[in-house]
Amino acid sequence: MVNLLSNAAADSATHAALNGSAGKSLLDGAAHSTLSDANRRLEKALKYVSINEDVAERLRYPKSSLVVSIPVRMDDGSLRIFQGYRVRYDDSRGPTKGGVRYHPGVTLDEVQSLAFWMTFKCAVLNLPFGGAKGGITLNPKELSKFELERLTRGYVDAIADFIGPDIDIPAPDVYTNPMVMGWMMDQYSIIQRKITPAVVTGKPITMGGSQGRESATAMGAFFVMQTVLPRLGKSPENTTVAVQGFGNAGSIIAELLYKAGYKVVAVSDSQGGVYASQGLDIPSVRQIKESSRRLKAVYCEGSVCNDQEHSTITNEQLLELDVDVLVPAALENQITAENAGRIQARYIFEVANGPVTSDADAILENRGIQVFPDILVNAGGVTVSYFEWVQNRNGFYWSADKVNHRLEFAMKQETEHIWAIAQEQDIDLRTAAYVHALNRLDDAIRAKGTRDFYVS
Numbered sequence: 505m506v507n508l509l510s511n512a513a514a515d516s517a518t519h520a521a522l523n524g525s526a527g528k529s530l531l532d533g534a535a536h537s538t539l540s541d542a543n544r545r546l547e548k549a550l551k552y553v554s555i556n557e558d559v560a561e562r563l564r565y566p567k568s569s570l571v572v573s574i575p576v577r578m579d580d581g582s583l584r585i586f587q588g589y590r591v592r593y594d595d596s597r598g599p600t601k602g603g604v605r606y607h608p609g610v611t612l613d614e615v616q617s618l619a620f621w622m623t624f625k626c627a628v629l630n631l632p633f634g635g636a637k638g639g640i641t642l643n644p645k646e647l648s649k650f651e652l653e654r655l656t657r658g659y660v661d662a663i664a665d666f667i668g669p670d671i672d673i674p675a676p677d678v679y680t681n682p683m684v685m686g687w688m689m690d691q692y693s694i695i696q697r698k699i700t701p702a703v704v705t706g707k708p709i710t711m712g713g714s715q716g717r718e719s720a721t722a723m724g725a726f727f728v729m730q731t732v733l734p735r736l737g738k739s740p741e742n743t744t745v746a747v748q749g750f751g752n753a754g755s756i757i758a759e760l761l762y763k764a765g766y767k768v769v770a771v772s773d774s775q776g777g778v779y780a781s782q783g784l785d786i787p788s789v790r791q792i793k794e795s796s797r798r799l800k801a802v803y804c805e806g807s808v809c810n811d812q813e814h815s816t817i818t819n820e821q822l823l824e825l826d827v828d829v830l831v832p833a834a835l836e837n838q839i840t841a842e843n844a845g846r847i848q849a850r851y852i853f854e855v856a857n858g859p860v861t862s863d864a865d866a867i868l869e870n871r872g873i874q875v876f877p878d879i880l881v882n883a884g885g886v887t888v889s890y891f892e893w894v895q896n897r898n899g900f901y902w903s904a905d906k907v908n909h910r911l912e913f914a915m916k917q918e919t920e921h922i923w924a925i926a927q928e929q930d931i932d933l934r935t936a937a938y939v940h941a942l943n944r945l946d947d948a949i950r951a952k953g954t955r956d957f958y959v960s
């Protein structure tokens with residue numbers, strides 16, 4: 505059932521995937537690949553750093569990619585096999601770290617891209633972690649809670665040799681949550697025959713989860729905005745915002761901004777969005793979404809569109825609204841070469857991973873739209889995951905205040921570093937973030953010497 509594409513095998517498989525049979529790189533545009541698009545950011549940043557070419561070459565490929573088939577007995581007695589993945593992109597800076605996504609669109613290419621971004625994100629925040637990501641291809645809204653639990657435990661059985669507190673530490677991502685993380689931790693502990701809280705982060709508090717982890721992604725993004733918006737002349741009362749995605753990250757950033765006095769004029773979820781030019785009452789939109797939840801549903805099947813007081817809009821319309829700040833907080837590849845010319849926001853804060861493609865980056869830059877990159881903006885989640893892992897290993901737990909103060913310090917400090925690099929080198933903020941991460945990755949990879957390959 506388990507197909508372990510590890511080390512040489514994984515590298516050659518990935519080489520094949522990246523290079524195609526004719527040896528033509530996907531970076532040359534042979535087919536659509538989110539990983540090759542992600543790699544374009546690396547290639548651009550490499551022009552602004554002086555790092556060893558061997559280091560750069562190592563970072564072009566995921567270290568190892570595991571593909572698993574997960575058999576699940578469904579409630580009606582039938583057997584279904586689900587495809588799952590775990591990719592460890594690079595572990596030069598420490599055990600690999602990254603969430604697990606349950607979504608119908610999950611592919612190996614997507615998981616590899618997400619693991620690539622985790623590698624650079626952990627380096628941006630100077631966390632002692634490399635990058636990883638996992639996923640299962642399914643629509644979790646179609647499963648009962650018991651089916652979801654059996655699937656999650658089956659996934660952990662399949663990847664158990666690939667993860668561990670000192671190897672690779674999963675966490676939540678799209679359509680996974682603390683309950684799912686709790687099952688993962690429990691299943692891993694059963695396999696190891698010892699309670700192992702540090703194998704997974706984003707757990708329920710009662711199972712060793714950290715205060716502040718649920719709000720951490722949004723809170724981190726909020727600290728970035730607090731640092732940069734005032735210097736761009738934007739105060740809350742003169743700033744309109746649209747948020748795409750109303751899950752963990754999107755609903756909480758919308759509420760934080762609303763409470764700080766920003767005018768959040770539009771929000772959306774998978775079913776569409778709502779718009780009010782005078783600003784939405786975000787707590788009541790959250791309540792409407794929550795209260796329209798299907799009875800016993802594991803996932804919130806209600807929608808912000810059930811808010812009957814305001815006009816509904818599509819996700820495409822939301823992205824093109826005339827607002828000051830656009831916050832994509834759903835999935836990748838939302839702003840592409842096709843719609844980048846129609847984006848009207850002045851600033852984009854990438855709370856989602858990879859919402860803007862590299863082609864779109866160039867168009868937005870030419871139009872003077874500033875993009876604050878995912879590997880900085882959404883790094884609050886993994887930062888508090890790191891705090892959770894530290895607490896689990898020490899067996900000593902912090903207050904919410906301590907977590908949030910440490911998060912604020914880390915996010916503001918790295919925002920300042922990236923801002924300064926962008927100014928000094930006269931480059932865009934995304935490239936500056938990659939430059940910042942690359943310097944740290946270069947230090948770590950060189951320090952390891954010739955373990956993986958020759959570094960002169």
Ligand SMILES: NC(=O)C1=CN([C@@H]2O[C@H](COP(=O)(O)OP(=O)(O)OC[C@H]3O[C@@H](n4cnc5c(N)ncnc54)[C@H](OP(=O)(O)O)[C@@H]3O)[C@@H](O)[C@H]2O)C=CC1
Pocket residue numbers: 603676677678679680721748749750751752753754772773774775804806807819833834835836855856857882883885886
């Ligand atoms: N959770 C975390 O700690 C972190 C998350 N991120 C990133 O943030 C993004 C959101 O993750 P998270 O909030 O955790 O996920 P959730 O599962 O909590 O929420 C996802 C939200 O996106 C909505 N959505 C799904 N598909 C679409 C679509 N096609 N168009 C518009 N909205 C859509 C969902 O709608 P509905 O409610 O209708 O299902 C839901 O509101 C992802 O890119 C993730 O990788 C980044 C760092 C950390």
Ligand SMILES: O=C(O)CCC(=O)C(=O)O
Pocket residue numbers: 601602603604622625673674675676677705706857882883885886887889
């Ligand atoms: O908390 C973590 O470890 C990872 C969160 C995540 O998946 C992400 O930052 O994209």
